[in-house]
Amino acid sequence: MELxxxxxxFDIIGNDPVLIRALEIAVQVANTDLSVLVTGESGVGKEVIPQIIHQNSARKHGTYIAVNCGAIPEGTIDSELFGHEKGSFTGATETRKGYFETANGGTIFLDEVAELPLSTQVRLLRVLQTGEFYKVGSSKVQKTNVRVVAATNINLPHAIRHGKFREDLYYRLNTVPIVIPALRERVADINLLFTKFAVDFAQKYKMPAVKLSPAAQHLLSQYRWPGNVRQLKSVAEQMSILEEERLIEPSILQKYLPADGPGSLPVVGGEFHSNDFVNDREKFYMALLQQMQHEMQALKNDIERLNGLVPLEGGEFGQMHALPSVVPSVPSVPSVPVASALQQAPAAQTISAAVSQHPASSPLNANDSGIAVDADYEEDLSIPNATDALIRRALKKYENKKDAAEALGISERTLYRKIKELDLEEE
Ligand SMILES: Nc1ncnc2c1ncn2[C@@H]1O[C@H](COP(=O)(O)OP(=O)(O)OP(=O)(O)O)[C@@H](O)[C@H]1O
Ligand SMILES: [Mg+2]
Structure with a gap:
């Protein structure tokens, strides 16, 4: 296919030679059955690669399954991937097919592959080498013909040295390595991407696109982008919503570029003052952003505390080992509209594995505010969606609207308007 x-x-922006090379490799190897390992920092755009591969292969009419290995509890992952026999464990009331059986003739994308437990890694290696697997609780060997593409933002050689990942599996998966460069390594693409996102969000929110002044463009390209394209997209979205002035100068942009470092909270929220905002809508979004930050930080603390309680091997809470993989590192920006790990491939028959199979069992689908916290679910992480959730929550919590409005940091007038918009009167 023409580049x-x-x-x-596939909605890919950028002319960076290393990125282009990665796309070319994906196309070149698509029509083989070689395993591909996509690596790169978080947010660089790894998830489009397995889709390119599947769509450009002879398997494109077969099933494409994206599995977020980090989102499936350790206790059920073998059964998800390989199926189980009726009665093989409590709750196994029916025999069930796993993804490797369902995707026979198609492609499986194992996202966050480094999160697989070692015992599952053994099963995976076997199916890669021989096409053979066993259902959980079965001694009957089965055959399948599946192309595997895996991705991780973790340094696997490092994980191997620490006994977390099998070296033999690494070599087997890494037959074709595809590395997606960090955004800071493709400086010339940064402003291209920003412009594209600004135009997209202008359309989405029905307002003119934000534009950067030349000095702001320079600042944008000099920033380190620890969250890569995902972060850039989120900055574009926040600015589109919050900034009245559509021409962005460096002093404004600066507020959206948090100091780099673990746990660094977004500058947005901390540094804004209510009189920076001209109208209610903006105040409202600001309050929302602040509240989301607090919620996410609180949730992160809870999860960290929980992790502290979970024994390292086996034990009663063994199944919670999957938690660390889905701990939301408080993102450097609160609203991250992320392409899901499980998103539909453009045309083929696609099964969104972890989501469709785990709507309720997954520990982090949403916290009690309804704000989705794990970036890799097929969730609506948009600000309008989170807004609705917060409003519902405030209305539930406070008997009178005045208190609810105060808690939300918006005027009663705005609250009434939102209630009407959302048709919340009955509730
Ligand atoms: N070159 C690009 N052009 C347009 N959008 C991009 C590009 N690269 C990434 N994106 C967008 O950036 C976001 C993050 O990309 P993606 O979800 O693929 O990250 P990732 O590498 O899988 O990160 P993680 O390791 O955290 O899962 C998505 O919304 C994706 O559509
Ligand atoms: Mg991803």
Whole structure:
């Protein structure tokens, strides 16, 4: 496929030679059955690669399954991947097919592959080497023909040295390595991407696109982007919503570029003052952003405390080992509209594995405010969606609207308007 076509079809922006090379490799190996390992920092855009591979392969009419290995509890992952026999464990009331059986003739994308437990890694290696697997609780060997593409933002050689990942599996998965460069390594693409996102969000929120002054463009390209394209997209979204002035100068942009470092909270929220905002809508979004930050920080603390309680091997809480993989590192920006690990491939028959199979059992689908916290679910992480959740929550919590409005940090008038918009009167 022509490169321009490919980029258009998969909505990929950028001309960086290393990125282009990665796309070319994906296309070149698509029609083989070689395993591909996609690596790169968080947010660089790894998830489009397995889709390119599947769509450009002879398997494109087969099933494509994206599995977020970090989102499935350790206790059920073998059964999810390989299926189980009726009665093989409590709750196994029916025999069930696993993804490797369902995807026979198609492609499986194992996202966050480094999160797989070692015992599952053994099963995976076997199916990669021989096409053979066993259902959990069965001694009957089964055959399948599945192409595997895996991705991780973890340094696997490091994980191998620490006994967390099997070296033999690493070599087997890494037959074709595809590395997606960090955004800071493709400086010339940064402003291109920003412009594209600004235009997209202008359309989404029905307002003119924000534009950067030349000095702001320079600042944008000099920033380190620890969250890569995902962070850039989120900054574009926040600015689109919050900034009245559509021409952005460096002094404004600066507020959206948090100091780099673990746990660094966004500057947004901390540094804004209510009189920076001209109208209610902006105040409202600001309050929302602040509240989301607090919620996420609180949730993160809870999870960290929980992790502290979980024994390291086995034990009663063994199944919670999957938690660390889905701990939301408080993102450097509160609203991250992330392409889901489980998103639909553009055309083929696709099964969104972890989501469709785990709507309720997954520990982090949403906290009690309804704010989704794990970036890799097929969730609506948009600000409008989170807004609705917060409003519902405030209305539940406070008997009178005045208190609810106060808690939300918005005027009663705005609250009444939102209630009407959302049709919340009965509730
Ligand atoms: N070149 C690009 N052009 C347009 N959008 C991009 C590009 N690269 C990444 N994105 C967007 O950035 C966001 C993050 O990308 P993606 O979800 O693929 O990250 P990732 O590498 O899988 O990160 P993680 O390791 O955290 O899962 C998505 O919304 C994706 O659509
Ligand atoms: Mg991803």
């Amino acid at each position: 321009q076509n490919l980029k258009q079809r």
